[in-house]
Amino acid sequence: MRLFDPHIHMTSRTTDDYEAMRAAGIRAVVEPSFWLGQPRTSPASFLDYFDSLLGWEPFRAAQHDIAHHCTLALNPKEANDPRCVPVLDELPRYLVKDQVVAVGEIGYDSMTSAEDTALAAQLQLAADHGLPALVHTPHRDKLAGLRRTLDAVRESALPMDRVLVDHLNETTVKEAKDSGCWLGFSVYPVTKMDERRMVAILRAYGPEKVLVNSAADWGRSDPLKTRRVADLMLAEGFTEDDVDRVLWRNPVAFYGLSGRLDLEVTPPEATHEGNSLLRGGE
Amino acid sequence: MTHSPATGTGPEFTPDVLRDHLDSHLHPAARAWLRQALDEATANSGSGWELRVAEAGRRCGSRHADAARVLILYAAHADPATLARLYHQGSAAERRAVLCALPHLVPGPDAIPLVEDALRTNDTRLLAAALGPYAARHLDAHSWRHAVLKCLFTGVPVDAVAGLAARGRGDAELARMLADYAAERTAADRPVPADLYRVLDLAAEDFEADHPHGKES
Numbered sequence A: 001m002r003l004f005d006p007h008i009h010m011t012s013r014t015t016d017d018y019e020a021m022r023a024a025g026i027r028a029v030v031e032p033s034f035w036l037g038q039p040r041t042s043p044a045s046f047l048d049y050f051d052s053l054l055g056w057e058p059f060r061a062a063q064h065d066i067a068h069h070c071t072l073a074l075n076p077k078e079a080n081d082p083r084c085v086p087v088l089d090e091l092p093r094y095l096v097k098d099q100v101v102a103v104g105e106i107g108y109d110s111m112t113s114a115e116d117t118a119l120a121a122q123l124q125l126a127a128d129h130g131l132p133a134l135v136h137t138p139h140r141d142k143l144a145g146l147r148r149t150l151d152a153v154r155e156s157a158l159p160m161d162r163v164l165v166d167h168l169n170e171t172t173v174k175e176a177k178d179s180g181c182w183l184g185f186s187v188y189p190v191t192k193m194d195e196r197r198m199v200a201i202l203r204a205y206g207p208e209k210v211l212v213n214s215a216a217d218w219g220r221s222d223p224l225k226t227r228r229v230a231d232l233m234l235a236e237g238f239t240e241d242d243v244d245r246v247l248w249r250n251p252v253a254f255y256g257l258s259g260r261l262d263l264e265v266t267p268p269e270a271t272h273e274g275n276s277l278l279r280g281g282e
Numbered sequence B: 001m002t003h004s005p006a007t008g009t010g011p012e013f014t015p016d017v018l019r020d021h022l023d024s025h026l027h028p029a030a031r032a033w034l035r036q037a038l039d040e041a042t043a044n045s046g047s048g049w050e051l052r053v054a055e056a057g058r059r060c061g062s063r064h065a066d067a068a069r070v071l072i073l074y075a076a077h078a079d080p081a082t083l084a085r086l087y088h089q090g091s092a093a094e095r096r097a098v099l100c101a102l103p104h105l106v107p108g109p110d111a112i113p114l115v116e117d118a119l120r121t122n123d124t125r126l127l128a129a130a131l132g133p134y135a136a137r138h139l140d141a142h143s144w145r146h147a148v149l150k151c152l153f154t155g156v157p158v159d160a161v162a163g164l165a166a167r168g169r170g171d172a173e174l175a176r177m178l179a180d181y182a183a184e185r186t187a188a189d190r191p192v193p194a195d196l197y198r199v200l201d202l203a204a205e206d207f208e209a210d211h212p213h214g215k216e217s
């Protein structure tokens, strides 16, 4: 079984998690930039974080034979802090990097006008850089948040089929699916979705354009939720091919829209010697 | 201890070697992209070519990205200030390429701060790239010894250290550090890396001759 977790915050996870994930079949992850729990107070703090998502974290992942890509953005919550907003001016030089496979996560937190501005600006950045966008839906006032999110996408230069709308649930899946966007579901131990409801949604709406993630971070979450959903799908009569589609081919197709997804992991040892400049020839 | 300016014995790739390699390994589309990127870098008007350094991975494939990036840096004759900017604004892969390009592009010690930055990381790919012929030539003795020790700590094979024999031979201080590290491992009932004895033999060479009773083990 090959699994892809399309939304997980590995910066907040331990090496034990990496080991358990690889053992469970997770071979690729995408780490969206997000809020760290503790508010940032300057753009420099974002830049160090972005650098880590392009440096240290992929190195950690490669040690466990897991391909690591990221999505970069100013997150919705901190879009409301004027001290953080100038990071938008730095984003363009980051969005050209090889491992950046989308702009994200963007969207709404409290649905303020500052969030409107940051969302619109970053949807434009995605269009300018040939990147899709990972847009989350707010935890509070979700259905209204989804509608406002879809409106913002429709007003942007980014086509709906280059947008993954995340943290969906029973109340938002239908309108999201009707819009033509990609459909993301975060499976959590207590909040958001659980495995059983996820499988019910797959049965009701089908696997097309559906991505399932653990959204594991520093909160109560489980980095093996993609595997648990896969196991329950099989137990409930879905085929191996259905599982492969939802938990591998769909995320590969969505992030592949960037043209930058590279699922071949180079083990760190392969780059230790200077003559590795010429590796790949044999 | 003094050391004569060591010529690095590690691989120092010339533009010809890299270009021949990429010519024979890249797919036609990637080869065409690289040719254009090299033209842009050679012209070196504005900073557009710097974007080619960033996107080399997805254009040439990750296996050939290092070589392509180094070649682009060569073509631009990137100066130390440009290399420093590209390093500090680069992903880990781009930083590695800047480090690999140093011996060919920077004759003096100006770029040593980049090497020191990479040596502070725990990313073994950066450590290995930092310890090429440029570091062999310009890194001060204290930093160089600690870098060798860090290789042993982090599992970077010492073969990655350019000029190891030339710089390490007869380095009594390095020999002491290695012997202490071996003692620490032994006391903890942990294996001593085989590489350690290789370097220790080298570092202890003249030391033993000068101090016949100086080495305890």
Ligand SMILES: [Zn+2]
Binding pocket: A007, A009, A032, A034, A105, A215
């Ligand atoms: Zn998240």
